[in-house]
Amino acid sequence: MSFNLPSLLIPDAALSVGGLTAYLQLLVEQDDQLRQVWVTGEVSSATKYRSGLFFTLQDPDAKAAISCVVWSSQLDKLATLPAPGEQLIVLGRVQIHPQRGVYQLNVWQALPGGEGLRALRYRQLRHRLEAEGLFDPDRKRFLPAHPQTVAVVTSPQAAAWGDIQRTLKRRYPGLQVLFSPALVQGDQAPASIVAAIARVERDFRADVLILSRGGGAIEDMACFNDELVVRAVANCTIPVIAGIGHQRDESLADLVADVFVHTPTAAAEQAVPCLADLLAEHRARFAALNAAVAQSIARENDRLQGLRDRLKRLKLDRQITQEIQGVVWLRKRLIQATQGTFQKAAQRQQTLQEKLATLDPQAVLQRGYAVARLQDGTIARSARNLTVGQELSIQLGQGSIKVQVTDVSGIAGSFAE
Numbered sequence: 001m002s003f004n005l006p007s008l009l010i011p012d013a014a015l016s017v018g019g020l021t022a023y024l025q026l027l028v029e030q031d032d033q034l035r036q037v038w039v040t041g042e043v044s045s046a047t048k049y050r051s052g053l054f055f056t057l058q059d060p061d062a063k064a065a066i067s068c069v070v071w072s073s074q075l076d077k078l079a080t081l082p083a084p085g086e087q088l089i090v091l092g093r094v095q096i097h098p099q100r101g102v103y104q105l106n107v108w109q110a111l112p113g114g115e116g117l118r119a120l121r122y123r124q125l126r127h128r129l130e131a132e133g134l135f136d137p138d139r140k141r142f143l144p145a146h147p148q149t150v151a152v153v154t155s156p157q158a159a160a161w162g163d164i165q166r167t168l169k170r171r172y173p174g175l176q177v178l179f180s181p182a183l184v185q186g187d188q189a190p191a192s193i194v195a196a197i198a199r200v201e202r203d204f205r206a207d208v209l210i211l212s213r214g215g216g217a218i219e220d221m222a223c224f225n226d227e228l229v230v231r232a233v234a235n236c237t238i239p240v241i242a243g244i245g246h247q248r249d250e251s252l253a254d255l256v257a258d259v260f261v262h263t264p265t266a267a268a269e270q271a272v273p274c275l276a277d278l279l280a281e282h283r284a285r286f287a288a289l290n291a292a293v294a295q296s297i298a299r300e301n302d303r304l305q306g307l308r309d310r311l312k313r314l315k316l317d318r319q320i321t322q323e324i325q326g327v328v329w330l331r332k333r334l335i336q337a338t339q340g341t342f343q344k345a346a347q348r349q350q351t352l353q354e355k356l357a358t359l360d361p362q363a364v365l366q367r368g369y370a371v372a373r374l375q376d377g378t379i380a381r382s383a384r385n386l387t388v389g390q391e392l393s394i395q396l397g398q399g400s401i402k403v404q405v406t407d408v409s410g411i412a413g414s415f416a417e
Helices: 017-029 115-131 159-171 189-203 218-225 227-234 252-256 264-271 275-313 316-358 361-366
Strands: 037-048 052-059 064-071 087-097 102-112 149-154 176-181 208-213 240-244 259-261 371-373 391-395 400-409 412-416
Touching: 017 087, 037 064, 115 218, 115 227, 115 252, 149 159, 149 189, 159 176, 159 208, 159 264, 176 189, 189 208, 189 218, 189 227, 208 264, 218 227, 218 240, 218 252, 227 252, 240 252, 240 264, 252 259, 259 264
Parallel strands: 064 102, 149 176, 149 208, 208 240, 240 259
Antiparallel strands: 037 052, 037 087, 052 064, 087 102, 371 391, 391 400, 400 412
16 A cells, blocks of 8 residues: 655644643534533433532434533532433533543533423423412402303313303303404414403403403413413403413413403303392392291281280279379479578568668667767767767657757767757
8 A cells, every 4th residue: 555645735833632621612602502502412420429419411303412411519500300211402601622532511500401491491481470479369350240242262262261251142142242363372472462452451441351262272372371471461450350261270360360260151151140140039038028028017917916916904993093192282382492492582571671670770760879970961970070069860769850060079079958
């Protein structure tokens, strides 16, 4: 065997294994997309050491695999621990190991893939919305007792729309129903449901809104766990009834709605009362009212008859005699009270008269005393105020005399007629 060496371009210096590895390491580890990359696959093997957990993530369809490691300091932060046979979505950084000439994924986080990922996203969104208070019972509004217009948001091809129509017509004939069509399955469903709810609100006629669809697989119900749909239901100005046809799990739209049931038919039953039931209740109340009135009339009739019987047993003359005796007794009491008052008044009058008699000047004169008066009628009270020759009038017990002062000496004096 011989080689045609002159036909080959031989460089002046060939790369060493270390140089090639360093070059590849520089390309890989400096790539922005590989510094933080999400990778999905199936765990084929997993071994835990003191330093960390080493596992292999494979893609059976493409027949490809990548070695992964989670260092011990990061294990407690993982949402789920890798185990053989599980579908995972891992977040990490691609690194090259020059000693072995291999690359591996340094993992920071591991999430369940497939159904497990959907359940994790559901739990995370539910906890966040619950922390905001969107599921609080205080936010729930009462449904109108007798709505005039009911809006329905569902797919026109869904069996739920027919079930709701038949139920509303049977229970509440003459009700106005507004239909706002929407997709209730697939990637376009969340935006379609939000637009349908907004369309009902802009119309301003609906008293209550039914959000509904029939049954289906869990993945078919994903639109009712979408955050846009949940917030549209929470912020709706109209009371919302969720009637999503599933029994196993509660959707987030169920939790935020004012009322939720598990079937479209049950949602329609919640929206309106049954006229037949209302008529039966009215007739029952009317019968109860009639019975109460009849019972009250019978009770009063019995009472009236008892009074009549009592009046018959009491003789009229006996009653009159009792009344006369009462009047006579009251008359005696009145006379006694009046006489007592008169006696007290007479005694007081007598006392006052005696006091007045003792103070009467005439009585004093009758006892032999006299009153000397000057010519102007004033009483002469002191001899010092009198002069010789002055005339006085002396009032006696019987009549009066005139005198002239002939002498004034101290208190005593002599008088001449």
